[in-house]
Amino acid sequence: MKRYSIGLDFGTESVRAILVDVSSGEVAAAAVHTYPHGVIDRNLPHSHVSLPPDWVLQDPQDWLAGVEVTIRQVMSLSGVPKEAVVGIGIDFTSCTVLPVTAAGMPLCQVPQFKDDPHAWVKLWKHHAAQGQANRINQVAADRKEPWLPLYGGKISSEWMMPKALQILEEAPQIYAAADFILEGADWVVWQMTGDLRRNACGAGYKATWHKSMGFPNRDFLVSLEPEFANLYESKVAGPVMAPGELAGCLTPAWADRLGLPKDLPVAIPIIDAHSAVLGAGITLPGTMLMIMGTSTCHMLMSDREVLVPGISGVVEDGIVPGLYGYEAGQAGVGDIFAWFVEQGVPATYHSEAKTRNISLHTLLSEKASRYGPGENGLLALDWWNGCRTPLVDAGLSGLLVGATLSTEPEDIYRALIEATAFGTRLIVESFTDRGVPIENIVAGGGLVKNPFLMQIYADVTERKIAVAGTGEVSALGAAMLGAVAAGAPAGGWNDLTAAAAHMASPPAKTYLPSPDAAPAYRRLYAEYCRLVDYFGRGGNPVMKTLRELKKS
Amino acid sequence: MKRYSIGLDFGTESVRAILVDVSSGEVAAAAVHTYPHGVIDRNLPHSHVSLPPDWVLQDPQDWLAGVEVTIRQVMSLSGVPKEAVVGIGIDFTSCTVLPVTAAGMPLCQVPQFKDDPHAWVKLWKHHAAQGQANRINQVAADRKEPWLPLYGGKISSEWMMPKALQILEEAPQIYAAADFILEGADWVVWQMTGDLRRNACGAGYKATWHKSMGFPNRDFLVSLEPEFANLYESKVAGPVMAPGELAGCLTPAWADRLGLPKDLPVAIPIIDAHSAVLGAGITLPGTMLMIMGTSTCHMLMSDREVLVPGISGVVEDGIVPGLYGYEAGQAGVGDIFAWFVEQGVPATYHSEAKTRNISLHTLLSEKASRYGPGENGLLALDWWNGCRTPLVDAGLSGLLVGATLSTEPEDIYRALIEATAFGTRLIVESFTDRGVPIENIVAGGGLVKNPFLMQIYADVTERKIAVAGTGEVSALGAAMLGAVAAGAPAGGWNDLTAAAAHMASPPAKTYLPSPDAAPAYRRLYAEYCRLVDYFGRGGNPVMKTLRELKKS
16 A cells, blocks of 8 residues: 655645655645735734734635645545545744643633734734844843854844844733744644654754754843743753654544544654655755745754854754754745846836747846856846845845946846856855855755756856656645654655655756856855955945935 | 127037127137048048057147138128228147148148058047057156156057157058158147147147157157157157247138138137137136036146145146146046946836926936935945046046945935046045135036036035136136237237236136035045045055956
């Protein structure tokens, strides 16, 4: 009998389930459930309470409904008998957190709190805790907190600590009533299994947990706010376990609700982006995954923990148990190209694209592909949305140099693509220079559909780039977790490496670096680095001055 | 009886005559004659001889026909009796040169030479002598020729010496047959008066003549080419005189041809751009004229000769006798805005401009005028066409810094205008820092029609800017020369200051610097200067590297 694992991929708008053949990775069925209450950013559901700017919430019942609907649907669509299912794995957006009672009831379901926005789920892109984040970063830097360098010197307003501090400061009654504050992923697993566990991925990347050091200490919390002292002792308590470990088994009630065997293993979950690493078949050091979309996320594992400047985080057990998972990022990538297409392309190009029924991106890529590296005469710094890795500086901005009266839009488009590729090379070298090797690159995300862009990335990084073999990399990674939680004796796999070896798809396409392009790109990259140093490392703070002038 | 002077303005495509009331400057009549052979850049007239790239010629008979047609027309249109005309003045494009016989016959009219392109007039924008210019600049720099710093360290391929050397090297028989090589302006005056004179403006700004040092010496010429030794001794011989001095009087034949009195004074001519200084009413030190078009030309007089870096030239008697005339320039101004409107404005802006029946320049100016200095968050270097003053470096290129995902086209448009204004301030300071004072600025040229742009120039330079009162500044300046050649006893004026005081129009409009804008623009200008130093003065030669890469 074939064995199957279920991967549940909790996104921003919907949850997706896939039922995957454990031996081949083949997807037997897939189903999507769009959250009925969607992304809550104007009014609380069934209420007149309206939300301030930068507030973004979710309803946790939408998740549970999605689990039931999608799992019943994949089982029914595939005709697979329930006994053939060996485990369930979950990936989830993060840091998506909610306050709950000791029994696991979300405070937004407690009648006295339901009209308080702080009782609801704060979705990952809730940005209203920026003030708290700024203060945390300042105090942590002043105190030289040992965990701060693990996150490139700065934590994000999206993370656990700023979000929890915002609750304490703005709604102390909610903070007091919350027995636990936890990741959506961990709450869903708790509901399904009856066991409260924390996943090391969310804890490490978003809640400043370190396998040896644990969470930030009480003194630090007190220096922020005396009543914040108990954050990690009680609100964020619970064992931290690596993704793919056994979280628990389906409760009888949930087994009934899903039409699955009771005691079915459920895995410790993982963040969606990190699940993509597994889904792309990467479980060993040396291969970097780039998820290339509006921004780009770079993930990589190593058997060593080193401090790499400006990374988003390094977490032991964060992706694969026993390895250090590194995350880095570029703050703007596809966003920059979209900006240019929106703001910088003349009417004649719009007409041509329309007549030929192609996108402006395709048209510009085609025109820009007619010549080679350096022939546009331009160089850019890819900081339209600031710089994440390695400079961690949102106050930086975009630069273009080399423009002449004969510069054409495709020249600029190409320069912007090249700039983001130089930014990626800089990240690659940030790792390799500190002894974290990168031998291969795998790419996923929306931008991999542009072969012109992908070839430039291969040429600039001078590395082979494989495009991940499936679009569903995160859900597939989750299914691998389910298979590992089950273990080989039950028809799953004993570890993620074995799971990935069998379940990941081969690359859809591979881009090889062209030796012809290397000399020009090496020169341009050297110039790029010189501009990075000058404008980004204090040589000339003009970008800051321009932002100040704009504000004042 | 009212007295009149005729101003003849020889442009690139046509000659224009105006008949001007000497006491008031009022234009009694104007006429234009478009050259029948126009700008010759493909084939010689009535011939199958085709021209190589960068060749641009003219037919000298077009000029003479134009003199006759336009003067007869203004006399007839105005009804002014010929006795009321006191003099004729001429301004001309430069350096526009032709080889002629001792009798003044253009070699292109000598049957044996008529099919040789080198026998024709080389129009100012003939750029095929770049190789010669490069060599002249190199040799002059190596020899530390004393005249070189007067021209900012480099002469242009458009000037007399490269054009004459090109004739010698490529058509030695033409060089040998040319008894004289001279400016079109001087040739026309010679034809009309029978007297060969050289105007100090053309000689000084375009033929490296200096009132005390004379022309470059024989040794230098020999070091270029032994047969070039006689260039200044014979080919470019003849007295050099200041514009407005009496060149001679109309010959009887020309008096008949024009229907004017014989012996009518004809003035020593002037270059068209320099004539605009007079036409704008500037005859004294301290007021700078900007002629703002595709590029901008800055002219200024002083009673001192100092070396200002990167100016186009400083010439004693070059504009007004007894004063040193300075010329500086920005290589790209209106060209940059046109580039942006052509290459960088999205389709929605085109639609809006069309719907509202306004130009894209007007639309962008309107949108960009909604906020104040510094609020676009951008800064640019205005080097899309290289930098003339102060860096004299065509290898520089444009730069834009500060771009973010919320940057809009009008932000960039404004940054480009501001960059050219900073470039002008840098030129102003290049003069004032070296003791050449600039108290006032007068502006002419196509860009003065944009009030948004003009206000930025006033704000950035922190100086009042008056817009010249007439569009015909060059022709009016020429008419002033005619009035001065006539002299007061004959009903004209004794000097240019008196002529300008009566004949120049009051400013059409005046822009006052806004004190509110000064603090932001001072900060931005300081940042501009820092980028000028870094990218333009050796801090980071990336612009050169990008050009090299583009070529290779």
